[in-house]
Amino acid sequence: MAKKIYFTKKKTNHYTVAFYNLENLFDTKDDPNTLDNDFLPNSEKRWNRKRYEKKIFKLGTAISNIGFSKSRKAPVLVGVAEVENKNVLEDLIDSKHLKQKEYGIVHYDSPDERGIDVALLYQKQFFEVINSKSVQLLVDNDNGERDYTRDILWVTGKLNNEEIHILINHWPSRRDGAELTAYKRVTAAERNREIINQITNENPDAKIVIMGDFNDDPSSESVKKHLVQQDLFNPMEKLLTRYRGSASYKSQWNLFDQIVFSNNFHKYESGKHCFSDASIFDKDFLKIYKGRYKGTPFRTYAGRKYKGGYSDHFPVYIRLRHNL
Secondary structure, X not given: OOOOOOOOOOOOOEEEEEEEEEEEEOOOXXXXXXXXXXXXXXXXXXXOHHHHHHHHHHXXXXXXXXXXXXXXXXXXXXXXXXXXXXXXXXHHHOOOOOHXXXXXXXXXXXXXXXXXXXXXXXXXXXXXXXXXXXXOOOEEOOOOOEEOOOOEEEEEEEEOOEEEEEEEEEOOOOOOOHXXXXXXXXXXXXXXXXXXXXXXXXXXXXXXXXXXXXXXXXXXXXXXXXXXXXXXXXXXXXXXXXXXXXXXXXXXXXXXXXXXXXXXXHOOOOOOEEEEEEEEOXXXXXXXXXXXOOOOEOOOEEOOEEOOOOXXXXXXXXXXXXXX
């Protein structure tokens, strides 16, 4: 008689840390304090409850799968950008594929004119929040008026009992031209350096993860010169090619979405986490499958035209190994 072989779901000591720009995750209600009129049922985009719920479901599906092939679990930490408020985040973590993961939320309202913020989702069974704060990013337009942009979210917590600092960013856009707005992203990088210096002045061995949509590539001055210095490592630098990135514009790939971390993640220490690998989560189900834009992110809107996809960005992630 043939012996039966039983397959079990293998648990691993790998943990995924991800970042995902959710492309305008707005609810359908009018906020009189922000410029959210494009995302209302009576707008040209005709943003309604059905479309909103479809997007929530799709984003939850995507997030639950990031890094799963190796870690065998949904990401323990997910930095997100372009969320309107805490309500949309609560709907997201309550969606079909995330509900059982018991995610917590760290979110603050930013002064961004459109009302979009950054936030952190974390699995409570693996991560405990110790402290969090919203750090103001002050940048001016070239006419001297303030550019109301996204704050930096600074979260300190314990991942499997190891203290880690997380900085979540969404740097000023290139809408008015990459070169003309480059100084704003340099300012954002320098603001992150101020926080990093504050952390390491108190604890030189602190472990730090900086993630976000930087609206610049790993080779851009803001990232390469002003953010990533001798104390940090950027695993995303080798991921951007002519054929691959996290967002596509005019048939050219960019890797604006990045996760950078302190060099001590390269050290192997018992009870601590060390860096394993990094990648772009660009599975086929997240891509446009035919036509001129085949292979690029399957987005929710192209201009005012509804496409019904996930986001105009792919998520990025790193995997950490917990050394037992």
